[in-house]
Amino acid sequence: MFSLDKGRYKNEQLFAPLFLTIKKYERKMWIKLFFWGIITHPMLDMFTNYGTSFFWPFDMRIKFNTVFIIDPLYTLPFMICLIIAMFKARESLSRRKWNLGGLIYSTSYLLFGVIIKLIVLNNANTYFTESDLKTRNAMVAPMPFTSFYWMILAEDDANYYVGYKSIFYDFNPKEIDTIPKRQDELFHLKWPDKNYSRQLAFISDGYYTTKTDGNIFYFYDLRFGCVSKITGGVKTTPVMGFKMVVDNGIVQKTSRFVPSRAVKEFNFGYYFNKIFHP
Numbered sequence: 001m002f003s004l005d006k007g008r009y010k011n012e013q014l015f016a017p018l019f020l021t022i023k024k025y026e027r028k029m030w031i032k033l034f035f036w037g038i039i040t041h042p043m044l045d046m047f048t049n050y051g052t053s054f055f056w057p058f059d060m061r062i063k064f065n066t067v068f069i070i071d072p073l074y075t076l077p078f079m080i081c082l083i084i085a086m087f088k089a090r091e092s093l094s095r096r097k098w099n100l101g102g103l104i105y106s107t108s109y110l111l112f113g114v115i116i117k118l119i120v121l122n123n124a125n126t127y128f129t130e131s132d133l134k135t136r137n138a139m140v141a142p143m144p145f146t147s148f149y150w151m152i153l154a155e156d157d158a159n160y161y162v163g164y165k166s167i168f169y170d171f172n173p174k175e176i177d178t179i180p181k182r183q184d185e186l187f188h189l190k191w192p193d194k195n196y197s198r199q200l201a202f203i204s205d206g207y208y209t210t211k212t213d214g215n216i217f218y219f220y221d222l223r224f225g226c227v228s229k230i231t232g233g234v235k236t237t238p239v240m241g242f243k244m245v246v247d248n249g250i251v252q253k254t255s256r257f258v259p260s261r262a263v264k265e266f267n268f269g270y271y272f273n274k275i276f277h278p
Contacts, residue, residue, distance in 0.1 A: 042054050044110075046062045046063065046064055047064045047065075047066045047067045047110055047113065047114075048063065048064075048065070048067060048068070048069045049063055049065045049068075049069070049141045049142075049223055049224065050063065050069060051063025051064075064114065064117075065117060065139070065140060065141040065142070065223075066110065066113035066114045066116075066117045066142065066147070067109075067110060067113045067142060067147060068141075068142045068143065068144055068145060068146065068147070070144070070145060071142070071145055071146065071147065072145060073109065073145075073146065073147065074106060074109050074110075074147075077102070077105050077106075078102045078105060078106045080102075081098050081099070081101050081102030081105070082098075082099075082102055084098045085098040085099045085102070109147070112147060113142065113147045116147060116150070116167060117140050117141075117142075117150070120140045120150050120152065120165050121138065121140040123171075124138035124140060124152050124154060124163075125138055125154065127152060127163055127165065127171040127173065128152075128154055128161060128163065128173075128176070130171070130173040131173035131174075131176055133154075133156065133161060133176075134156060135154035135155060135156055135161060136154065136155060136156065137154060137155055137206075138152060138153065138154040139152070139153045139154070139205075139207060139223065140152050140153075141153070141223065141224075141225070143164070143225070143229065143275075144230065144271075146275060148166060148167050148168065148275050148276075149164065149165075149166050149167075149229075149274065149275045150164070150165045150166075150167075151163070151164060151225040152164070152165060153207060153222055153223065153225070155181065155207075157181075158180070158181055159178050159179060159180055159181055160178075160179040160180075160181055160207070160209065160222055161176050161177070161178055161179075162176065162177040162179065162222075162225055162226055162228075163175065163176045163177075164229060164274070166274070166275055166276070166278075168275070168276050168277075169277070169278045170278070172278055177226050177228055177236055179209055179220075179222065179226070179238070180209065181209055182209050182210045182211065183201075183208065183209065183210065185210045185212065185217075186200060186201065186208070186210050186219065188249065189217065189244070189246065189249065189250075189251055190249055190250050190251070191250065191251050192250060192251075192252075200219055200242070203221070204221040204222070204223060205223060207221070207222040207223050208220060208221055208222055208241075209222060209238075215245060215246050215247060216243060216244070216245060216246070217243075217244040217245075217246045217251070218241060218242070218243055218244075218257060219241050219242045219244065219257075220238035220240070220241040220257070221238070221240045221241050222238055223240075224238070224239040224240040225238070225239055226238050226239065227239055227259055229270075229271055229274055230266050230267065230271045231265045231266065231267055231270075232265075232267040232270035232271075234265050234267075235259065235265060237259045238259075239259065240257070241256075241257035242254055242255070242256060242257050243255050243256070243257040
């Protein structure tokens with residue numbers, strides 16, 4: 001009996017601050033906090049190129065491709081406003097202003113990304129026409145860490161083409177990366193338990209290519225572009241994908257593909273300059 005009481009006493013000590021905090025504020029406030037915390041996060045995920053299954057379990061993924069998953073211009077000002085508001089009195093006008101300022105900035109930045117994306121997308125095929133390329137199914141997504149620099153992905157029957165557009169200067173048709181379209185090989189693979197070929201094609205929205213190197217099979221999801229602009233042109237490998245060990249046509253091991261050498265050769269000076277200068 002003593003041990004049970006002792007354990008209960010320890011639990012009460014552990015959770016007492018949480019219980020006191022919950023009792024301090026009304027239940028309605030906590031309901032609002034948890035509701036908006038749970039709802040707004042996947043809503044923000046909709047704006048990234050990953051997207052989110054907001055209407056799960058329905059098989060529909062929503063992605064707007066208007067903000068990169070890590071964008072300091074979005075995160076830092078919003079975080080600063082939030083931190084300052086945390087140190088203000090709950091009912092103070094100053095706290096409300098800082099909260100409102102953070103919400104206005106973050107919402108405006110997301111709206112800015114939507115507008116720029118639509119403008120670039122509207123001109124996407126025209127950009128490739130400047131290089132005498134007849135492309136289709138253009139997709140536009142922000143480049144890493146900014147909404148000022150954008151990737152344009154399009155295709156024809158033989159290749160994918162990746163172009164780059166900054167809001168500060170005209171499109172340069174000489175900077176287009178060409179990626180051979182190899183898609184049929186994916187459907188020749190087999191897995192010990194389940195065939196994932198169609199699932200891989202689905203999650204990439206059909207923007208993918210493959211490569212075979214000995215018993216290693218690479219699946220590249222091209223929605224995330226290539227590393228050419230972040231390495232100063234040293235590497236042109238796609239950013240995202242999967243690496244599979246294949247034996248007699250059967251996949252034995254799968255791991256996420258990460259171009260580790262490209263990470264080591266990240267040329268921040270070159271990339272930052274490309275955002276603002278041709």
